[in-house]
Amino acid sequence: MMMNMNLTDNDFWEKFGNLRQEDLFFKVHPELIDIVSEVEIKKTECPSCKKDERVSWVWAFDETEYEEPVRDLCRDCELEALSLETGYTLNEKRRAVIDKEWYFINENEASGFKNFEVHDEKSEFAKKTTTEYIKRLLAGEQLNLMMLGKTGTGKSHLSKAIAKTAKHKGKKVAYITAMHLFNKIKGTFNNIHERNRFNEQFKAFDLIVIDDVGMETKKVAEVSWSTSEWTELLNLREGKSNIWTSNFDEQSLSKVIGDRTLSRMYENTIFIENFTGEDFRRRKRINVV
Ligand SMILES: [Zn+2]
Structure with a gap:
């Protein structure tokens, strides 16, 4: 009954x-x-x-x-359960909004570790090094990665693979080109409120991948502005992990982003520049494994 x-x-x-x-x-x-x-x-x-x-x-x-x-x-108990659920939904929503502004990887894009083609010693080294990098990152280590090399050598592929893996494991991840990043900064000019919002977001990511460093400045007149922005950006990222990729070699890069920026990027950083075929051990820096 x-x-x-x-x-x-x-x-x-x-x-x-x-x-x-x-x-x-x-x-x-x-x-x-x-x-x-x-x-x-x-x-x-x-x-x-x-x-x-x-x-x-x-x-x-x-x-x-x-x-x-x-x-x-x-x-x-029902109210408590409801507020937990609402909090969860809000977080999800906030995450989606931030992804839309900061995470520019197409989910359908086939850029994982599995489909990265190893065809010589250099690509093998790159894959091994990035795999090691993501392991240490996921273990909670603060660590940077810099990948220098010509276009089409797989830098973006590997940096995307890292970003996707980290995000999948629950890390807060941004993936953005340097040009886009600096356009975002330009968008905050004369608006301290917007700039503060930008800074808060920029600081909060566990990992930020900045692709194509050096391409953010097209005009010589902007170089001094952009190098001082880089200083500010690196300050904001203190204690967090970053990945930078660039088509430039070290020398050209230092001209565009400034020596000081570049040497700060060397702190606590793993390097891959075998893409260019140069001897990566030549330079003074903290090196891989
Ligand atoms: Zn109860």
Whole structure:
């Protein structure tokens, strides 16, 4: 005779939420209208907090007493569950908004570690090094990676593979070209509020991949502005991990972003520049493994 019904169904509660609990009973159990004369509301044990705070119906029929919970949990526990759920949704939404502004990798793009083609020693070294990098990053280490080399050598492929893996593992990741990044900064000119928002976001990422460093400055007149921006950007990233890729070699890069920026990028950084075929051990820096 007991009828089971999904009482947490939202539509249901929207429709009948205003009724008295007793009246609600007959909406749920229309078959009992002529049979049960009295329904009482009783507080029973909430399965979550174990307090006697869950609302239940109690009624008698055929000299037997029946009891049925109106809700799954007590009011406090339901509200708590609801706020957790809302918080989760909000976080998800915020994450989606930030991704839209900062994460420029097409999910369908086939740029993973698995499909990176190893065809010589250099590409093998690059793959081994980036695989090592992502392992250390996921283990919680703060570590930078710089990849220098000509276009079409796989820098973007590998940096995307790292970004995707880190994101998949729950890290907050940005993937943006240097040009796009600097255009974003230009967009905040004369708007301190926007710039603060930019800074807050920029600081918060566990990992930022900046692709094509050196391409952000097209005019010589902008170089001094962009080098001072780089200083600011690196300050904001203090203690966080970064990946920089560039088609420029070290010398040309230092002209565009400045010596100071470049040497700061060398701190706590792994290098891959075998893409160019140059001897990467030649330079003074903290090196790989
Ligand atoms: Zn409870």
